[in-house]
Amino acid sequence: MGSISKFCEVMRTACEDWSLGYDQSNRWDIRDGGECDCSSLVIWALKQAGFDTGEASYTGDMSRNLTQRGWKRLPFSIGAVRKGDILLNDAYHVCACIAGAGESATIAQASIDENGNAVGGSSGDQSGRETNTRTVYVYAHGGWDCILRYSGADESDTDRATLEVDGQIGPQTIAEWQRQVGTTVDGVVSGQSWDCSTSYPALISVVYDGGGSSLMLEVQKRLGVPNPTGIIASGTIAMLQGWLYLHGHSCAMSRAGVLDVHTAKALQESLNAGEWCE
Numbered sequence: 001m002g003s004i005s006k007f008c009e010v011m012r013t014a015c016e017d018w019s020l021g022y023d024q025s026n027r028w029d030i031r032d033g034g035e036c037d038c039s040s041l042v043i044w045a046l047k048q049a050g051f052d053t054g055e056a057s058y059t060g061d062m063s064r065n066l067t068q069r070g071w072k073r074l075p076f077s078i079g080a081v082r083k084g085d086i087l088l089n090d091a092y093h094v095c096a097c098i099a100g101a102g103e104s105a106t107i108a109q110a111s112i113d114e115n116g117n118a119v120g121g122s123s124g125d126q127s128g129r130e131t132n133t134r135t136v137y138v139y140a141h142g143g144w145d146c147i148l149r150y151s152g153a154d155e156s157d158t159d160r161a162t163l164e165v166d167g168q169i170g171p172q173t174i175a176e177w178q179r180q181v182g183t184t185v186d187g188v189v190s191g192q193s194w195d196c197s198t199s200y201p202a203l204i205s206v207v208y209d210g211g212g213s214s215l216m217l218e219v220q221k222r223l224g225v226p227n228p229t230g231i232i233a234s235g236t237i238a239m240l241q242g243w244l245y246l247h248g249h250s251c252a253m254s255r256a257g258v259l260d261v262h263t264a265k266a267l268q269e270s271l272n273a274g275e276w277c278e
Contacts, residue, residue, distance in 0.1 A: 002051035004084035008098040010045040011060050011108040013067050015131040021131040022110050024091065025119040033124045038094050041131065042086060045096070047203035051150075052154040059094050062086075065146060073119065079107045079224065080246040083206070086148040089139050089175035090160045097136060101277075102222070105136040129246030137218065137262075159232045165268045167261030173268055176214070181222070183214040189232070191216075196233040199257060203232075240267070248274050253277060 002074045012031070014020050023035040024224045030044045035037040038184025039058045046053050052067035066086070067073050074080070076087065085097040087107065095109035114126035125131055138144065171187030178185045189203060191211035200206075213278065220228035234257030241263055242249040249266035259267075270276065 002046070002150070002152075006110075007049035008083060008096070010048045010100050011041070011096050011171050012133065014041060014045065015108040015133050018131075019124040020110070020131045021121065021124045021126060023119055023121060024111045026123070029123070030220050032072065032180065035123050036110050036131070037118070040108045042094050042096055042221055043067075051223055059088060059090055061090065062088060062094060063090060063146065068147055069214050072151050073248060074147040074149055075173050076147050077246045078103055078136060078138060080147065080243070082149075082277075083152055084175045085146045087136075087139070088146050089142060090145045092141050093139055098133065103189060106133055107136050108133045110238075151248070159270045161270045161274065163272055165265050165272070167202055167264040167268075168201075169205065169259070169264050169267065170204045171263075173271065176271050177219075177267075178274060180271060180274065181215065181218045183218055189213050189215060191230055193231050193233075196231065199234040199237055200232060200259035201259050202259050232259075237263070244270060247273075 018032040021035040024037045026035045027040040030041065033177060039062060043053050043056050052069045054069055056062045056065035063073055079135040080101045081097050082101040082242040083097055083099055086094060088094045095107045097105045098108045100108040108129045109188055111129060112122035113130055115121050161217065163176055174189055175185050188205050188207055190207040190209065191213045192206050192208050193210050194208045214230065216232045217228055217230035220236055221244055223234050225239055237259045239256040241254065244251055244266045247270055249269050250264050251263045253262040254260050
């Protein structure tokens with residue numbers, strides 16, 4: 001069984017602690033003082049972390065091999081990136097998110113040799129940037145084609161939620177949501193407006209006093225809701241549905257802007273996957 005945490009740590013070690021160079025003609029000499037390219041590094045790190053990579057050997061066959069072995073191919077959005085994701089341009093480049101989430105996430109990658117070339121140069125990292133970590137970015141040559149995200153059993157997920165996916169956003173679901181985003185855990189969405197209640201029929205653990213909720217305020221910030229207030233309404237729910245879609249959870253049976261049983265189930269699936277954790 002693979003470990004996402006170990007995968008991220010192996011990538012970090014290779015790119016930060018080792019002197020690992022870049023050379024497509026010597027791409028499997030992966031060691032401190034050796035050489036790699038972008039895809040050989042990611043495939044090697046996955047294997048070191050216990051993942052089955054099949055016959056994956058370069059960017060062009062990574063998606064096919066990994067999606068047959070527990071990985072999901074998701075549309076790329078910089079706001080959706082989280083730890084453990086592989087960012088893939090099928091033709092040119094691949095990197096891995098090793099920490100954080102969204103626009104502040106950190107990725108690790110093999111970039112280019114010390115002379116700005118794909119082949120040649122000396123072994124080891126001669127420039128300090130042949131392999132590197134940096135803040136996530138949009139790939140300049142056509143963007144990222146997808147996010148590859150592991151959806152199978154992960155031995156590092158010992159604290160994964162086990163919510164019943166029943167479409168009812170009650171105290172247990174709310175408490176888990178609060179835990180994952182880092183607000184006070186009391187199992188209640190407080191401070192809501194009764195005028196907006198028709199937008200969330202599946203939310204059953206809610207208090208209407210109009211002051212706003214710390215949970216909803218944090219959720220709105222993560223979703224990018226303009227002028228977040230902590231009061232949930234149809235606009236926030238529509239953005240939540242979009243976020244869930246980008247993370248591989250369908251709300252297609254829901255009406256846009258309505259947190260009904262279908263959107264609630266998608267939310268519970270995302271919480272069970274730990275997708276709200278920083």
